[in-house]
Amino acid sequence: MSENKQKWDSNLSFLFAMIGSAVGLGNIWRYPYVAYTNGGGSFLIPYIVSIICMGIPLLFVEYGAGFKFKAGMSKIVREINKKYEYLGWFILTPTFFILTYYCCVVAWDLIYLPLSFTKGWGASPDNFFTNIVLDAGNPGGLFHIAILVLCAVVIVWFILWFISHRNLNEGVGKFNKIFIPLLFVMMIIIVLSAITLPGASIGIAKLLTPNLSAIFDLNIWLAAFGQILFSLSVGMSIALAYASYLDDKTDLPKNALTVAIANSLFEIFTAIGVFAILGYMSTTHNIPIDQLVSQGTGLAFVVFPQIFNVMGTLGYIIGPLFFFCLLFAGLTSNISVIEPLALAISDKFALSRSKAVTIVCGAGFIISLIYTTSMGGDLLGIVDTFANNFGVVFNVILEIIIFAWIYGLENIIPSINKNAKFLKLGHKWTILVKYVILVIVLCIWISGIVTTLLSGETLTVTVELILFIALIGIPAVLTKLPARNDDY
Incomplete structure (x- = not known):
């Protein structure tokens, strides 16, 4: 038998683990950019609507499925119908893709953390990140290793595995109980310090000033x-695994x-x-x-070091x-991404938790080495x-089809409502998921595919x-x- 029948020792452990999954690097570097470039203050309206009408209902689906079946995605789908096991592994594959590169972003942060005490990136953070950290200018390209990144990646993978x-x-539960409160405390200190800076009100006004015409723009919605899909990690089977x-x-x-609510408040507060x-x-x-606002690596490893230089x-x-906040957010998110993969492997091959996690981390580490080359930044x-525009969004579509259309949400509702004290789900929720949310996610997926195809350079298309x-x-x-597990 596999060792996947463990339980959280408290509801608090589960909550911290789920918050750790949701509160990641994307909250710190992606939300401010998306909000600002999509109407500023008026973005809050579609953002709040999307939480209520899509984010929370989809969390109910993953929570309900994991809670009812007490298993990982591949086993759940197989129990619904043996012919669909492939779809379970298909859903988990983009999650694995994300794990292989997400740890490298944490590794970049690990390089910057000790440097931040002395501003060791120098007077030109852009040049430092591109040419020193990534070693992107080396003609060796894919066949040249960026030593700093490689060393940091090894350390990050060891931490994740450990x-x-x-x-x-003792592992995931205890880590999140310690580092999620620390993350929130440090972010509070940063924000309170930031709003006292000269010109802070101008920046905040730029973020929150509403562009009312944006409310009627479909692209903004x-x-x-x-x-919300990105932020709550919906479609990655994390909530499903933790709920099991x-x-x-x-x-x-x-x-x-x-x-x-905790995730969204953290996003807005951080922004x-x-x-x-x-x-x-x-x-x-x-x-x-406008010239400072960027997302991803540009904000975290170039713009902010420039700002710290002049502070x-x-x-x-x-x-x-x-950089401590980035590190804790990245580690808690990466740990959560390992969970659904390890659980699925444990379910099928009757492996202990330790062995399943070791397999996932070992495979992930080997593939992540490609991001430690001079082409790593571009490939990432x-x-x-x-992984996000095509894989994860398509996963949400598959989950809706599997759980809402094939299996039937009416078979999951009793598990969700079993201990509910002030909110119980019913027919309106099933209609929302089966029709409204499915159409919205299809639109997001098509939009993402079109965007990806239009930016198709030779390297991009090949990869x-x-x-x-x-x-x-x-x-x-x-x-x-x-399968080596009799219960599979």
């Missing part, structure tokens, strides 16, 4: 719905609401701090905020806190776009073709391998 391979509560470890007396709706700091930079150096003594305080961007072949092939191999 925490995840242990007993659920699609951006809001897409942000829950005690039978858990109030699922209450937990889903708690996670969604205020980010734009307060951008407003300071804009005011003190007469640089338009004087305060930069030596906020800088380390900022391509894989990130493919995406390889990823597509892997996306089809890996689930086929895992499906064909004989």
Whole structure:
């Protein structure tokens, strides 16, 4: 028998783990950019609507399925119909893609963390990140290793393995209980410090000033719905895996609401701090905020080091806190991504938690080595776009089809409502998921595919073709391998 029948030692452990999954790097570097470029203050309206009408209902689906079946995605889908096991592994494959590169972003942060105490990136953070950290200018390209990144990646993978391979509560549970509160405390310090900076109000006003015409723009709504999918990690089977470890007396709706609210408040609160700091930079150096606002690596590893450079003594305080926040957010998110993969392997092959996690981390580490080359930064961007725009969004569509149309949400509702005290789901929820949310996610997926195809350079198309072949092939191999668990 596999060792996957562990349970959370408390509901608090589950909540911290789920919040750790939702509160990741995307909250810090993606939400401020998406909000600002999609109507500023008016973006909050579609954002809140998307939480209520899509984010929380989809969390209910994953929570309900994991709680009812007490298993990972591949086993659940197989129990519904043996012919659909392939779809379970298919859903997990983009999650694995994300794990292989997400750990590298954490590795970049690990490089910057000690540097932040001395501003060791120098006077030109852009040049430092591109040429020193990534070593992107080396003509060796794919055949040249960026040593700093490689060393950091090894350390990150060891940390992830060390925490995840242990007993659920001694590893994942204890880690999240310690570091999620620390993350929130440090972010509060950063934001409170940021809003006292000269020009902070200008930056905050830029973020929150509503562009009322944006409310009627379909693309703005699609951006809001897409942000919620990204932010809550819906479609990655994380909530499903974590919910499978829950005690039978858990109030699922209450937990889903708690996670969604905590995640969204953290996003908005962090965005205020980010734009307060951008407003300071804009005011003190007469640089338009439009030229400072970026997402991803540009914001975290170029713009912010530039700002810390001109902050004087305060930069030596906020800088380390900022990179500590990125580190904790990245680690908690990566740990959560390992969970559904390890659970599925444990379910099928009757492996202990320790062995399953070791397999996932070992395979992930080997593939992540490609991001430690001089082409790593470019490749990471391509894989990130493919995994999210194509893979994860399509996963949500598959989950709706599997659980709402094939299995039937009416068979999951009793599990969700079993211990619900103030919110019970019914027919309106099933209609919302089966029709309204399915159409919205289809629109997001089509929009993402079109965007990806229009930006198709030779390298991009080649990498995406390889990823597509892997996306089809890996689930086929895992499906064909004989199960070693009698209960599978």
